[in-house]
């Protein structure tokens with residue numbers, strides 16, 4: 001089925017829903033706004049249970065089409081609670097955007113163990129735990145994605161540095177690949193699309209002020225690429241132009 005067929009089928013059926021995990025600010029917040037602008041319903045998660053975030057402002061302006069949920073992806077019990085609150089909601093897109101970095105200028109051998117664990121758990125293990133906990137809410141023809149990075153490419157790493165971050169995104173790529181391979185063997189979920197997204201170097205808190213690209217020029221292309229993959233089974237590691245990133 002082509003993505004065009006899939007989109008029109010969804011539109012006929014009901015308003016599609018995207019769950020964006022880690023939508024308080026930065027790329028995740030902008031993705032939530034972009035899906036909303038394209039007529040989708042959005043569930044966005046924030047980590048802090050008390051602070052007001054840009055996602056709350058978006059929800060206030062959305063006429064009830066943006067729902068704010070709470071999730072610290074490093075707390076597995078919170079993913080289980082979220083699943084209970086959302087069931088039996090059907091998701092068309094589940095996208096785990098949340099991520100972190102530290103010690104970017106430190107060679108891997110000098111990185112403190114606690115810092116290594118924090119980045120690896122947040123960027124590689126926790127997104128997979130979220131996906132494994134929530135995946136049965138995703139439509140059999142829906143899409144499961146995670147925010148990877150071009151830094152996760154082993155092939156393209158010719159400069160070193162940002163070593164824990166690179167390793168965490170390469171690990172995320174490997175783990176989602178394993179998950180997609182397992183799903184391909186299960187009847188009923190074999191039609192799902194999976195995307196590892198490499199958005200480019202973008203000016204956010206994580207990307208820093210020297211990044212060449214803005215959120216505004218990046219996120220519409222990210223969402224274009226995700227929507228283009230709906231109805232196309234299998235895993236792709238893509239940049240924001242829809243080009244495959246070397247693994």
Ligand SMILES: NC(=O)c1ccc[n+]([C@@H]2O[C@H](COP(=O)([O-])OP(=O)(O)OC[C@H]3O[C@@H](n4cnc5c(N)ncnc54)[C@H](OP(=O)(O)O)[C@@H]3O)[C@@H](O)[C@H]2O)c1
Pocket residue numbers: 021022023024025026027028046047048071072073074097098099100122147148149150198199200201202203204205206207208211
């Ligand atoms: N900016 C870039 O150049 C770039 C390039 C490639 C990939 N990426 C990836 O894109 C994603 C978003 O990054 P960004 O640039 O938008 O950074 P950002 O502005 O720093 O936003 C990071 C987001 O992740 C959330 N988060 C972090 N740890 C979390 C946790 N344990 N549980 C739940 N949420 C958590 C943050 O929530 P809080 O508000 O609660 O902290 C925030 O919403 C990350 O996965 C990053 O690795 C970014």
